[in-house]
Amino acid sequence: MTKNFAALFCGILFGLGxxxxxxxxxxxxLSFLDISGNWDPSLAFVMAGALMTLxxxxxxxxxxxxxxxxxxFHLPNKNNGIDKRLILGAIxxxxxxxxxxxxxxxxxxxxxxxxxxxxxxxxSLGAGMMLFRLLQKEK
Amino acid sequence: xxxFTPYSAFLGGSLIGLAAALLMYFNGxxxxxxxxxxxxxxxxxxxxxxxxxxxxxxxxxxxxxxxxAPHSPVTYSRSTFLLIISGILVGYGTRLGSGCxxxxxxxxxxxxxxRSIVATLIFMSVAILTVFITRHLLGISS
Numbered sequence: 001m002t003k004n005f006a007a008l009f010c011g012i013l014f015g016l017g018x019x020x021x022x023x024x025x026x027x028x029x030l031s032f033l034d035i036s037g038n039w040d041p042s043l044a045f046v047m048a049g050a051l052m053t054l055x056x057x058x059x060x061x062x063x064x065x066x067x068x069x070x071x072x073f074h075l076p077n078k079n080n081g082i083d084k085r086l087i088l089g090a091i092x093x094x095x096x097x098x099x100x101x102x103x104x105x106x107x108x109x110x111x112x113x114x115x116x117x118x119x120x121x122x123x124s125l126g127a128g129m130m131l132f133r134l135l136q137k138e139k
Numbered sequence: 140x141x142x143f144t145p146y147s148a149f150l151g152g153s154l155i156g157l158a159a160a161l162l163m164y165f166n167g168x169x170x171x172x173x174x175x176x177x178x179x180x181x182x183x184x185x186x187x188x189x190x191x192x193x194x195x196x197x198x199x200x201x202x203x204x205x206x207x208a209p210h211s212p213v214t215y216s217r218s219t220f221l222l223i224i225s226g227i228l229v230g231y232g233t234r235l236g237s238g239c240x241x242x243x244x245x246x247x248x249x250x251x252x253x254r255s256i257v258a259t260l261i262f263m264s265v266a267i268l269t270v271f272i273t274r275h276l277l278g279i280s281s
Contacts, residue, residue, distance in 0.1 A: 003165070003166050003188075003189050004188050004189050004192040005192070006161070006162070006165035006166055006189075007162065007165075007166060007168075007189035007190070007192040007193040007196070008192040008193065008195065008196040009161070009196065010158045010159075010161050010162040010165070010170065010193060010196070011158070011192060011193035011194060011195060011196025011197040011199075011200070012196040012197070012199065012200040013154050013155075013157055013158035013161070013200070014154070014155055014158035014159070014170060014193070014196070014197050014200075015196060015197035015198065015199065015200030015201040015204075016151075016154050016200045016201070016204055017151045017152065017153070017154030017155035017156075017157075017158060018151065018155065018197070018201065019151070019200070019201045019204045019205065020147055020150055020151035020154065020204070021147060021148045021149075021150070021151020021152055021154075021155070022144065022147065022148070022151070023151065024201060024213065025213045025214065026213075026214075026215055026216075026217070027213075027214040027215065027216050028142070030216070030270055030274075031142065033263075033266050033267050033269075033270040034267075034270045034271070034274055035267055035271075036271055036275060037270075037274060037275065040142050040143060041143065041145075042142070042143055042144045042145055042147075042148040043148060044148075045145045045146075045148035045149040045152060046148045046149070046151055046152035046155070047152060047244060047245070048149065048152060049148070049149040049150065049151070049152025049153035049154075049155070049156060050152040050153065050155040050156035050159070050245045050249075051152075051156065051245065051248060051249050052153070052156065053152075053153045053155075053156030053157050053160065054156035054157075054159050054160050054245060054246070054249040055156075055249045057156070057157070057160035057164075058160055058163060058249060058250070061160060061163050061164045064164075066167065067163065067164060067165055067166055067167030068164060068165045068166075069165050069166055069167075070166055070167040070168075072167055073163065073167040074167050074168050074169065075169065075250075076169075076237070076252070076254075079253070080254055081254075082253065082254055082257050085235055085236065085237075086236050086237065086254055086257065086258055087236075087257070087258075087261060088235060088236070089232050089233065089234070089235030089236020089237065089258070090232070090236045090243075090257075090258040090259075090261035090262040090265070091232070091261060091262070091265050092228050092231055092232030092235060092236070093228070093229055093232030093233050093236055093239060093262045093265075094232070094261060094262030094263065094264065094265025094266040094268075094269065095228055095232070095265055095266070095269050096224075096225045096226070096227070096228025096229035096230075096232055097225070097229060097240075097262065097266045097269075098265065098266035098267070098268070098269025098270045098273070099217065099221050099224060099225035099228070099269060099273065100217050100221060100222050100225035100226070100229075101217070102222075102225065102226070102229065103172075103229065103239050103240040103241075104172040104173040104176055104229065104233060104239050104240075104241070105172035105197070105239070105240065105241045106240075108172070108194060108197050108198050108201070109197060109198070109200075109201035110201070110213060111198050111201060111202065112198070112201035112202035112203075112204065112205035112206075113205055113213045114205075115213070115215070117215045117219075117222055120219065120222055120223065120226070121222050121223075121225065121226040121229075122226070123226070124222070124223045124224075124225070124226025124227045124230065125176070125226040125227075125229055125230040126176070126180065126230060127226070127227055127230060128226060128227035128228060128229060128230020128231040128232075128234075129173075129176070129177050129180065129230040129231070129233075129234050130180070130230075131227070131230070131231055132230070132231045132234040132235060133234070
């Protein structure tokens with residue numbers, strides 16, 4: 001249970017971060033990606049803030065042998081190779097992200113705005129994930 | 140540049156980084172949202188409740204913030220059809236590529252994971268190219 005409450009607390013901070021930074025505003029994201037138009041570089045500061053904070057803190061976190069509420073850190077091996085799946089997946093994701101300005105975290109934070117678009121996007125997102133699972137099973 | 144908001148962007152980004160650091164500190168988990176969403180649908184896996192709590196907290200916090208805090212209005216310039224296409228691509232692509240903006244561009248980059256750095260460079264470039272093509276070559280503003 002403590003694990004769940006820790007996750008809830010982290011989720012709240014994460015949601016506040018997405019909303020305060022306006023990552024949850026798709027038009028703002030598109031203006032960030034539109035470097036040859038009326039470019040709005042604000043969201044580069046989101047990444048800077050996130051990487052500096054996480055980078056500094058994880059320096060201390062990884063000195064521990066294990067997390068507080070689990071027996072181990074669940075990390076993908078960072079020396080895993082770069083394969084076709086990773087590259088193709090990143091291309092498809094980038095294409096989709098560039099069309100709408102929504103990524104998976106931001107769209108959930110946009111639920112708070114009370115409009116239909118985030119729900120529609122999330123349903124399509126789930127459909128895309130299920131499609132992936134179906135195609136994986138066939139192989 | 141009239142919409143330039145570096146301070147709120149930096150503050151929000153720092154909160155995202157803090158949330159990711161605490162999730163690693165408490166639960167030893169990476170704050171990758173696409174992986175969490177996919178994990179929620181994996182009903183056979185009973186280790187899943189923390190994901191629901193995280194995502195629930197994320198949605199709740201955003202809702203409460205929008206109710207009480209002054210903020211610029213969220214705007215959508217894309218049609219319903221494009222929104223659906225985009226959702227399917229993002230869902231499929233993030234599973235195939237094992238991560239999205241949070242998992243690769245924040246958590247993976249902070250760990251200096253080679254895979255995440257490559258993935259982030261690719262999806263940022265493709266997204267920039269997509270916006271260039273749709274906005275400036277095809278002239279799709281909606």
